[in-house]
Amino acid sequence: NAGVTQTPKFRVLKTGQSMTLLCAQDMNHEYMYWYRQDPGMGLRLIHYSVGEGTTAKGEVPDGYNVSRLKKQNFLLGLESAAPSQTSVYFCAVRRTGKGYEQYFGPGTRLTVT
């Protein structure tokens, strides 16, 4: 029972390159989230999904796209990476209903040079 996994764990990109981060869960939860964590900034929500086939924008969506084609996977894409996107990215999942906590993956450390 892996919970929430993220692939890759580390990645270095050059400015302008593209990549996709994968979040996978075996918890069968409906809600999935992508956050970025920057020093002194806490976690900021990029995009989220309340179910298969649905996505919505969070606080800092610019420069990112997402897809949720399967319930267990939530993909975060960077079409043209910029140095400002250097960050640690976390995926989280949550079951439906009020008051449930989010479960986080181990993170992906991305550096854009």
Add this chain to the structure above:
Amino acid sequence: AQSVTQLDSQVPVFEEAPVELRCNYSSSVSVYLFWYVQYPNQGLQLLLKYLSGSTLVKGINGFEAEFNKSQTSFHLRKPSVHISDTAEYFCAVSGPDGGSQGNLIFGKGTKLSVKP
């Protein structure tokens, strides 16, 4: 808009001393409150949460937090810390819809450093 303020960015403390990490939130509606812990190079792990009822909430690893509605605070406490408690702690509040979307607003974090 809702916001969360963690009043201390860093808290150094000696082993076996008590600690309090402060969190204040702003909201015009009832909220759910959470404390998460992040150990170095790991994801976030839930320490405890307040949904309703008793204002004193007990969590894992000996931590507890007290919800104070009049002061809009949710401070985290531990009576005696260990070296292993060294980590970053995040306070979070549910979104303005009362939590049905599950969106959390996080504070900027407090780094707890426990020294021998």
